[in-house]
Amino acid sequence: MAKTDSLVFDPVFDAQWVYRQLLDAMARPGKICSVLKPPMTSIALTLLDNEVTFAIAGRGSADEERHIRWLTGSSPAPWDRADYIFAEGALEDKQIAEIMHMAKRGSLLRPDESATIILSVEELGKGKQPGGYILRISGPGVEHERFCAVKGLSSCWMRLREIVDAEYPMGIDMIITDEKGEIIALPRTTIIKAGDK
Amino acid sequence: MLSLIDERYNFAFLDEGSKREIRRKTLKAVAIPGYQVPFASRELPIARGWGTGGLQLTLSLIGPKDVLKVIDQGSDDSVNAVSIRHLVENTAGIATTEETGEATIIQTRHRIPEQPLRENQILVFQVPLPEPLRVIEPREEITRRQHAEMDYSSMWLSLYEDIVHWGVVTVSHSYPCIAHGRYLFSPSPIPRWDIPKLNHAECLYLFGAGREKRIYAIPPYTDVLPLSFEDYPFEVESFVGRACCKCGSSDTFLNEIFDEASGQKIYQCSDTAFCKKRQREREI
Numbered sequence: 001m002a003k004t005d006s007l008v009f010d011p012v013f014d015a016q017w018v019y020r021q022l023l024d025a026m027a028r029p030g031k032i033c034s035v036l037k038p039p040m041t042s043i044a045l046t047l048l049d050n051e052v053t054f055a056i057a058g059r060g061s062a063d064e065e066r067h068i069r070w071l072t073g074s075s076p077a078p079w080d081r082a083d084y085i086f087a088e089g090a091l092e093d094k095q096i097a098e099i100m101h102m103a104k105r106g107s108l109l110r111p112d113e114s115a116t117i118i119l120s121v122e123e124l125g126k127g128k129q130p131g132g133y134i135l136r137i138s139g140p141g142v143e144h145e146r147f148c149a150v151k152g153l154s155s156c157w158m159r160l161r162e163i164v165d166a167e168y169p170m171g172i173d174m175i176i177t178d179e180k181g182e183i184i185a186l187p188r189t190t191i192i193k194a195g196d197k
Numbered sequence: 198m199l200s201l202i203d204e205r206y207n208f209a210f211l212d213e214g215s216k217r218e219i220r221r222k223t224l225k226a227v228a229i230p231g232y233q234v235p236f237a238s239r240e241l242p243i244a245r246g247w248g249t250g251g252l253q254l255t256l257s258l259i260g261p262k263d264v265l266k267v268i269d270q271g272s273d274d275s276v277n278a279v280s281i282r283h284l285v286e287n288t289a290g291i292a293t294t295e296e297t298g299e300a301t302i303i304q305t306r307h308r309i310p311e312q313p314l315r316e317n318q319i320l321v322f323q324v325p326l327p328e329p330l331r332v333i334e335p336r337e338e339i340t341r342r343q344h345a346e347m348d349y350s351s352m353w354l355s356l357y358e359d360i361v362h363w364g365v366v367t368v369s370h371s372y373p374c375i376a377h378g379r380y381l382f383s384p385s386p387i388p389r390w391d392i393p394k395l396n397h398a399e400c401l402y403l404f405g406a407g408r409e410k411r412i413y414a415i416p417p418y419t420d421v422l423p424l425s426f427e428d429y430p431f432e433v434e435s436f437v438g439r440a441c442c443k444c445g446s447s448d449t450f451l452n453e454i455f456d457e458a459s460g461q462k463i464y465q466c467s468d469t470a471f472c473k474k475r476q477r478e479r480e481i
Contacts, residue, residue: 011213012207012208012213013208013260013261015213015216015217016209016216016258016259016260017260019220019257019258020258020260022220022224023220023223023224023227023258023401024401026224026227026228026416027227027401027414027416027417028316028416028417046217046220047217047220047221047224048217049214049217051214051217051218052221107345108345108346109341109342109345111229111232112222112225112226112229112232112234112235114225116224140230140377140416140417140418140419140420141227141416141417141418141419142418143397143417143418168379169229169232169379169380173224173225173228187227187228187229188228188229189228189229189230189377
């Protein structure tokens with residue numbers, strides 16, 4: 001994961017800008033928006049504080065965890081209690097399965113009490129350009145269909161996402177970030193068809 | 198511009214912790230169209246029930262580059278709209294406008310502008326009663342369960358009773374709608390005229406109820422269908438044969454008013470900005 005100590009972040013104006021990008025991305029699944037680099041840190045600084053919990057999976061996660069905790073005041077929590085889960089897009093299938101199985105999906109009474117998973121991948125690209133895993137996106141927020149190419153994302157995330165989000169309104173919302181600071185969001189209502197390698 | 202800000206306050210009045218909570222809840226609201234997400238609803242310098250839900254959404258959204266428009270029943274000049282606009286100007290120093298097309302964020306009470314909203318615009322509704330089932334069921338515990346079970350039979354029955362009693366559905370505003378085939382939601386007290394604008398819109402709609410502490414949303418390109426029966430389809434208000442006395446429009450939502458001099462019934466556009474634009478275009 002990216003180094004987190006290089007970011008200069010204005011808690012008022014940068015947080016506002018990052019939030020608007022997140023909101024636009026969440027309202028228009030698959031639309032590429034951008035946040036400040038490194039994305040994990042700027043998203044954490046925008047959304048996290050002592051009222052919510054988080055978890056991190058991937059290389060160097062113990063250091064990252066300490067850093068996010070120090071920056072935001074948010075507490076780390078196990079997979080099944082974390083409000084925000086930060087993970088690498090290219091984890092092993094076994095670990096992805098564990099996270100997706102454990103992460104909060106909310107309840108029928110409170111579907112909003114569910115986890116948001118923030119994945120970091122190598123690169124996000126518009127349209128159908130080759131060299132990545134292609135997401136064909138439809139659902140609320142998408143007029144017809146959107147295509148997004150993702151490099152460095154295990155298809156296991158998308159496969160399990162379909163199962164986890166099957167019982168709408170319960171489900172998990174996802175944000176995918178890349179190294180350039182670009183993001184897309186995949187809320188639980190988003191339908192992803194046939195991903196080609 | 199920035200020098201006009203009252204610097205005793207944080208940018209956009211709310212403290213950052215409050216904004217973060219509203220932002221987190223708003224993102225969940227967008228992910229679950231029509232579902233009412235509970236939020237903390239902070240104290241503001243205006244009383245609850247006067248647009249504090251919408252105002253909190255606006256304050257958590259705006260940045261230095263935004264242009265804000267505030268309307269009350271379609272008008273930019275009524276007391277509620279003016280005081281909310283002033284509060285935002287004084288604490289955020291951002292630009293405001295009356296032109297619908299120039300605004301990036303529009304906070305509204307009870308209307309959707311006549312001019313279609315675009316992708317880069319967000320419409321923020323002030324919502325007095327977010328729970329559409331509340332008129333039938335007073336207990337939150339029960340209505341929450343009804344939403345969980347998608348049990349909307351009581352609402353259907355209420356509309357049916359209306360038809361049996363009056364021959365028509367008499368709901369004039371806050372017409373109950375279904376979002377994304379799942380949640381029954383209140384579109385806030387907008388007239389039926391505005392309901393079709395919610396379906397597959399280009400812009401994002403956010404709803405804030407400050408007193409009732411709820412946030413919900415309708416993302417762009419989302420199915421929004423008013424409840425209706427096959428033999429009693431949903432209908433908007435009819436203004437056949439009537440036109441605005443100021444701009445001559447016959448395709449807008451009209452207010453019925455009385456001419457003080459003649460005592461005659463006359464009609465006028467409810468959306469004042471749209472009416473002024475039409476007057477300019479038609480050189481009236």
